[in-house]
Amino acid sequence: MAEQRESHLWKWLLCTPALLVLVLAASGPLFIVLAYSFLTPGTMGGVRWEFSTEGWFRVFLQRDIFDPDEVRWNQAHLTIFWRSISLSLQTTIICAVLGFPTAWFIATRPPHRRALWLFLITIPFWTNLLIRTFAIQELIRNNGTINTLLMRTGIIDSPIQMMFTDFAVLLGMAYVFMPLMVLPLYAAMDKLDFRLVEAGYDLYASRIKVLWYVILPLVKPGFIAGSILVFIPSIGAYVTPRVLGGGRTMMLGNLIALQFGQGRNWPLGAALAVVMLVIVVTTLVLYLRWANREGGQVRV
């Protein structure tokens, strides 16, 4: 078996350069974040090397300014957590509601056309997220395309405030993450055996019933995969809420960044980052468990 061990060594050697880069510049620093979350903030940012659980304490709680023994819920943080989760779920639902018909539309095109439609979905996926967010901003600004059009046609007198609202963030995220829902849904529909749909109609089911009892159960894995693919980047979103939401509608990502900027509380920021990571990893683990139980293929 020495021969086998030698070939394992070769595999590891081939992977070493990639792993080195990944550990140094991606995975390793995550552990440093964990360590920093237990330190004391420095006055000008950074940390002092003194152990403290204050960073973790402040994730959900806060002390009264005058009486440090009086502990209250940190309402501002709770609001941001709730907004992050709520907006991410809403984004996922919007993407699912619009993405399902879209994926179905692509999957039912003639085979030679399908590639083109699929390409049209993939293009936004590969184009810069910042630019797409910028495009949305241009539409919904107070003197942006939509408001200008509405005012010029006399429908409204003063611009509708859309920027810096939850709506803006939701619109932006649904817009930028839509392809992530359509692609796995399409993959599931592509594998769908249309004879099963025919069998459903043959057995007297109406269109709605075929959709509910035949199609949806069969493409469920695509639905779940798409939801995960939309939910995870939504929870981690930073650019879209920063540009469209501004300081008033912060999400978790912006709260984290704030601690490393004006907040000057690196340990709190590190603790928040760990919380975000835990949410993401938990979601992923739940998904992988589900996928393994279903015996379906896991596409990452």
Added chain:
Amino acid sequence: MFRRSYSVSHLPGFGFVAILTFLMLYLPILVLVIFSFNAGVSQSIWEGFSLQWYEAAFRNRQVRDVSIRSLWLAATAAGIATMVATLAALGTTRTGRFPGQTMIYALINQPLMVPEVVTGVALLIFVAAIKVQTGYTGMGYLVAAHTAFCIPFAYLPIRARLETMDINLERAAADLYATPLQAFRYITLPLLVPGILAGFMLGFVISLDTVVITEFVKSAGQDTLPTYMLGQLRRTVTPEMNAIATLFLALSLMIVTAFFLITRKRGA
């Protein structure tokens, strides 16, 4: 009497929603591109065709600098990522399970799972510590961060290519007296080229798009095109930004199209 046959794939309203979704995906970008050619300063009122904003963008020294930095960074990071990803793909495909395989996969795919903002602040902390220790403030940090982020994207098409490659081809080469190195040089590598090219392109596009990680890792004067744009978006934006965005989009579009052509034509 002719009647339309019963279409089993038809679901009422789905086509309408699909078209709406496609419009929603493309309309904002279209508006952005159109107003980059506007003669006026407005982003909502068309005042005639003009290339003035493109001229302005080209004359803007800062835009030129950040663009060159972005392209250089993307090429360097994607280049390194493609090289190491190729080696890793050779090590991890077409083999049975081996000890540590799951860990290697987890490490390679990790940048895809962890939110960019988390990786960003992690790198911020790490880089700050190294800067204090070494005093080095060059582009090395950005190159390393982008390379790590590009690896999973570069790895995917290379691995896909390897997996569809018949392992008997290399066996046949060995059978015909090729040494392992010759088999790699004459058989594996030439057949892998489309995958490597595709991997490089994906890595390049991903590096060009990366804004959050760059934002946290960059030192002063190391803005890339995306972080420059992110900074500018806070101010009142002129169509010069549309022009820059349009050029940026065009570049991404060209690379992605080339990527699709490569993977489709030579794909299995």
Added chain:
Amino acid sequence: MKDQTARDSVEIEITGLSKVFGQGAAAFSALSDIDLTIRTGEFFTLLGPSGCGKTTLLRVIAGFEQPSTGSLRINGREVAGKGPNARPVNTVFQNYALFPHMSVADNIGFGLKMLGKPRAEVAATTADMLRLVKMEEMAERKPAQISGGQQQRVALARALAPRPRVLLLDEPLSALDLKLRKEMQGELKRLQAETGITFIFVTHDQEEALTMSDRVAVMSAGRILQLGSPHEIYHAPRERFVADFIGDTNFMELPVARLEKGGAFVTLPGGSETRAELPEGLTPVIGEKVTVVIRPEQVQMAPPDAAEMTGTVESATFFGTDTHVHLRLSDGQGFILRRQNSARTEEPAPGAVMGLKLSPGALRVLRD
């Protein structure tokens, strides 16, 4: 064993060879205790169902797998432990494994190029090989631009070009349709005769093995069960598996009535006694049951007074040149008879009673 004298020099000698995959509880023994001698210039076939170890044995000979124990000599030199590029052996792969990015000519010349032959020699040999497999016109095509049968020829030419001592063929005809397969069978025999190279051929198709080979080794579960000429394998199977795998066979459990030199008399259903050939070294106990076999075409219909036993027709299946008659013997055992057809023969009706006569010497006792 035809012209053994002309072909008695040993090409490959395998002794005590075994191959185990995995380790511990998951260990799987793919080959055990293989002893095998292959003669120079013979067309040797490894025959068996999928998973029997025939392909593993071929891969061990080629050098893609190393044996766990035992020795493997090619032309007198021990090669166990050496890689495929250090053995005078070339392989024709099941899916041909032609290099898709090289032309037909470059594919054929690849082995010689790797051996470091001068360019002129590579070109000359490539041209010879193209002529040998009648592919001169296609030299500059890519593998994807030629048909399956043509790819097969190129794979053969590529493996023959370096003039190996032994050519290994891993089910090379299985991807071809029936007509092309028949054509290529003849082609392979011709190439072997012209080149004089030892061919080791792996197949699961018993008919292919019987028609093409000088000798056949029947394998099952990692062992060689029987080795011999196609005639021996077909007419004198030693084990139930061999008899069952090759052709249609009737098995009967019959008591031994008495022994004779080299044979045993068994009692047929209905009471008559007949002689069955005994395999070497087997002495059954009188009165106990043994398994005997007889091929369906070695049984004839006979009038009841001349019959050795009788059976009731259950069904008959018409195959054109012959009809397979499924019978139930008087003791309840099933039996198949293959009857040659002519325009005048009538199909047997279910329920009819049929007299049967066995060809002399066709009944054999099996080692169980």
